[in-house]
Amino acid sequence: MHSTDQLPQQQPDTAPDEDAVRAREWPRHWPLLLLGAALLPGTALVVLGRWTDAPAVLAWRTVCLAVCVQALPFLLLGTALSGAINAFVPASVFQRVLPRRRALAVPVAGVAGVVLPGCECASVPVARSLIGRGVTPAAAFAFLLSAPAVNPIVLTATAVAFPGRPEMVLARLVASLAAACAMGWLWLWLGKEEWLRPAVRHTGHRPGHSRWAEFRAGFQHDLLHAGGFLVVGAMAAATFNVAVPRSVLDTFAGSAWLSVLFLAALAVLLAVCSEADAFVAASLSGFSPVARLTFMVVGPMVDLKLIALQTGTFGRAFAVRFSTATAVVAVACSALVGGILL
Amino acid sequence: MRRPVQALLLVLSGLGLLQATLFSDLFLRYVKEGMRPLLVASGVVLLALGAAEGWSSAARLRRAPAADGASARDPHGHDHGHGPPWVAWLLFLPALSLLFWAPPALGAYTASRETPQAVTVTGQDDFDPLPAVSPLPLTLGDFTRRVQQDRSRAVQGRTVLLAGFVTPDGSGDGWYLTRLILNCCAADAQSVKVHVHGVAAPKADTWVAVTGTWHPSGTLGTPSAEAGLDARTVERIARPSNGYTDGPPLVTR
Numbered sequence: 001m002h003s004t005d006q007l008p009q010q011q012p013d014t015a016p017d018e019d020a021v022r023a024r025e026w027p028r029h030w031p032l033l034l035l036g037a038a039l040l041p042g043t044a045l046v047v048l049g050r051w052t053d054a055p056a057v058l059a060w061r062t063v064c065l066a067v068c069v070q071a072l073p074f075l076l077l078g079t080a081l082s083g084a085i086n087a088f089v090p091a092s093v094f095q096r097v098l099p100r101r102r103a104l105a106v107p108v109a110g111v112a113g114v115v116l117p118g119c120e121c122a123s124v125p126v127a128r129s130l131i132g133r134g135v136t137p138a139a140a141f142a143f144l145l146s147a148p149a150v151n152p153i154v155l156t157a158t159a160v161a162f163p164g165r166p167e168m169v170l171a172r173l174v175a176s177l178a179a180a181c182a183m184g185w186l187w188l189w190l191g192k193e194e195w196l197r198p199a200v201r202h203t204g205h206r207p208g209h210s211r212w213a214e215f216r217a218g219f220q221h222d223l224l225h226a227g228g229f230l231v232v233g234a235m236a237a238a239t240f241n242v243a244v245p246r247s248v249l250d251t252f253a254g255s256a257w258l259s260v261l262f263l264a265a266l267a268v269l270l271a272v273c274s275e276a277d278a279f280v281a282a283s284l285s286g287f288s289p290v291a292r293l294t295f296m297v298v299g300p301m302v303d304l305k306l307i308a309l310q311t312g313t314f315g316r317a318f319a320v321r322f323s324t325a326t327a328v329v330a331v332a333c334s335a336l337v338g339g340i341l342l
Numbered sequence: 343m344r345r346p347v348q349a350l351l352l353v354l355s356g357l358g359l360l361q362a363t364l365f366s367d368l369f370l371r372y373v374k375e376g377m378r379p380l381l382v383a384s385g386v387v388l389l390a391l392g393a394a395e396g397w398s399s400a401a402r403l404r405r406a407p408a409a410d411g412a413s414a415r416d417p418h419g420h421d422h423g424h425g426p427p428w429v430a431w432l433l434f435l436p437a438l439s440l441l442f443w444a445p446p447a448l449g450a451y452t453a454s455r456e457t458p459q460a461v462t463v464t465g466q467d468d469f470d471p472l473p474a475v476s477p478l479p480l481t482l483g484d485f486t487r488r489v490q491q492d493r494s495r496a497v498q499g500r501t502v503l504l505a506g507f508v509t510p511d512g513s514g515d516g517w518y519l520t521r522l523i524l525n526c527c528a529a530d531a532q533s534v535k536v537h538v539h540g541v542a543a544p545k546a547d548t549w550v551a552v553t554g555t556w557h558p559s560g561t562l563g564t565p566s567a568e569a570g571l572d573a574r575t576v577e578r579i580a581r582p583s584n585g586y587t588d589g590p591p592l593v594t595r
Contacts, residue, residue: 055451062445066372066528068436072359073380076387213398220391224348228429231436241529276526283532312429 060242067234067305070273071121075226078122082129083219087211091134102136106184109139110177113147120148120274120300121230124309125222137191142184145326148274148300149176158296161278167341168293172278175297175337179330186325197315229312233305237271240304244269253286263291264331267299274300290338297334302327343430345399351433352392358440359385368440370584371447373527447585450509450546453520453533472496477503477553479590482521482534486569489556493563497556504536504571505551505579505591508544517543519552519571524586534588537570549581551591 098105113123127144131137148154155169162168252262263284272280277299281292302323310319343351362368363381373381439445469492472478480488480502488497509518518535525532539557544550556562557570582589 055449058445059448059451061439062371062448063529065436065439065445069359069362069369069372069381069440070377070527070529072355073377073384076384080387216391216394220348220352220395223391224343224351224430224433225427227433228427228431231432232429237529270529272530273526276530279525279532280530312427 056242060238063241064231064234064238067237067271068231071230071234071305072227074122075125075230076223078125079222079226080219081122082125082222083215083217085126085129085133086218087215089133094130094133094135098135098139102138102188103185105136105139106142106188107177107181109135110142110146110180110184111150113143113145113150113180114152120303120306121226121309123147124306124313125226128222128313129218131196136188137193137196138184138187141187141322142180144180145183145301146177146180149173149180149297154274154278154300157275158278161282168289171293171334171337171341172296174341175293175330175334176300178337179297179301179326179333182329182333183322183326186329195315195318195321197313197318225312226309229308230305233271233303233308236304236308237269240269256288256290259287259291260294260331260335263287263295264298264327267295268303268327270299271303271305272299289342290335293338293342294331294334298327298330301330343428345395345402348430349392349396349399351430351437352388352395354392354441355433355437356385356388356390356392358437359388362440362444367583368444370586371444371528374524374586375584447581448522448528448531449507450520452531453507453509453518453522453535454512469494469496472500477501479503479592481588481590482506482519482536482569483588484590485536485571486534489562489567489569490565491563495563498562499555501553501555501574502571503551503553503591505549505582506536507581507585508546508548508550509535510543510546511537516540516570519550521588522586523588528586531586535569537568538573538576539570541573541576544576544578549579549585551577551579 099108123144126147127140130140130143150173155173158169158172159166252258263281267277270280277296281295284292284295287295307319307323310322314322359369359381363378363385369378369381469488472488478500482504485497485502485504504519506519506521509520511517516537516539519538520533520535522531522533524530537557538552538554540554541552552571552573553575554571554573557568557572559568559570560566579591
C-alpha cells in the first residue's frame, strides 16, 4: 500500500534534472520502488486472474481476438496496396484513368470498388493513399464506401445467404453504389479539405530514394497505425456483442420504420465483416426485407471498427461528420431501393 | 513508438499468427478453417516486415551509434511524417494473447444468451429417405429440420445420434445440446440447439454424444414441434477439431 503512494511522487522529484539523476544515481526511494515493482504485478495478476475466469470476460476476449484475426489479412492487403500505390504508381496514372470532371469521377470510382476483394478494413488505407496521389477526395470516398459492399466475394456471399432471392443481391448492389455515389457528390458539395488531417497527404515517390524502402516504410506505418485502431474497434464491437443480449432485437421487429433504424444501428454496433453480414442478416428472420437490406448496406460503410480506423487515418473531425452523414445517406438509399425492389 | 519496438511488435504478431495456424489449431477458435492460408501468409509478411525493420534499425545504429535517440525517432522523417501513434501499442494485445494466453472457443455462455438461430424454417419439403442404421447419426440442424419440416415424419420412432456441447437451460427443465456455427469469425456465431430430456445435465461446455428419440411435443413435421430428444445414453466425447460447424457425430460403434 505504502509503495503505491510513493510511485506518483517519484516522478516530480526526478523530473527537473532527470538526465543528470538517471545518469549518476538511483532514485532515493528505490527500495520502495523495487518493493512496489515486486508486489503490484503480482496483486494485479491475482485480481485479474479471478476476474478473467468469468465466462463473460473469456467470451469478450474470444470475440475481440476473433475480429482482429479475421480482419488482419485484409488490413495487410489494404495497407500493402496503399504502400504500393504510394511508392510505385505515378500520380499521372489516376489523372488519365479518372474522368477530368470530378462529378463524373465519383461514379467511376464507385464502380471501380468491384476490383478490391475483401472486407472494409482494406479500403480505408487504400482510399488514404489515393487521396495522397492526387485523386479527388470525393472519388476516393466513393471507392472507400463501395469497395467492401459491391465486390464479387461479398455479392456471392449474399446470394448464398438468401437462396432463391436474387433481388436481394441486386438491391444490395444498387443501394450500396447509390449511397457511395451520393456521399461522393455530397463531399463535392459540402466537404472541406481542412477536415482531413494534414498527414493524409502522402508524398509519393521522391527522386533519389529507393522505391522499395519507401514502400516498406509506408506499408509498415499504415499497418501499425490502422492496426491499433482496428484493435480499438474490435474491443468496442466485442463489448457490445457480450453486453447486450440478442433478445433485445425482437422488441423492435414489429414496427416497419423502427426496425429499419434499429437494424441500421445494430450494423454499426456489431461491426460484422462485410463478407459475413449477409448471413447475419439472413438470420434476423423476424425483420422485414427492407430492414435486413439496410443492415447489409450500412454495415460495410459505417461501423465501430471503421469509425475507429477512419479516425486514425483521416482525423476525428472528418470521421465524425463523414460517418454520421454516411449512416443517414445509407439508410435513405436502402429504404428507397428496398421499397422499389423488394 | 521507437523503431526497435516496432520491429518487435511486427515479429511478435507474425509469430503469434504462425503459432496459431501452422503449429497448432488455435485459430479455429476464432475463425473458419478456410482462413488458414491467408493467416499463414499474413504471419510470414509480418515476420518479414519485422525482420526488415530490425535489420535497417541495426544498420542505422551501426552507422551512427552516438545518435541513438535521434535515429530512433526516425531520421528519414520525410518517409511518412511521424511514427505510429500510441494506439499502435494496442496491437501488442492480440499478438501476446495469441502467443501466450489464447482465450477458449465460445461455448455455453454465448449459446445461452439467445444468439440468432442458425436453423431457419424454410419451405423445404423434399427430404431424402433416412438411411436404415440405428442409431442414426444426424447433425443438430438436420434433426431440427426433420422434426419441424419433414411432413413424412421419417424421424418418428427412430433412434438418432447427435453430438454437441452442453448448455444448461435457465428454466431448469432439461438442458440443451448445442453447436455454435460461424459464418466468418466468432463475432457472428449463431447457435443450433436441441432440448434434451430424461438425463441429468453434464457440466456446461462438456462435449457429448447423445442417443435418443424425438421428445413428443407439438405436431411432428410442423414448426410447432419442439426440437427435443428423450435421451437414452449420454457419452463424453472430445471436442471436434473444428467445433464451429454442425457436422454429424463420428460413429465409432
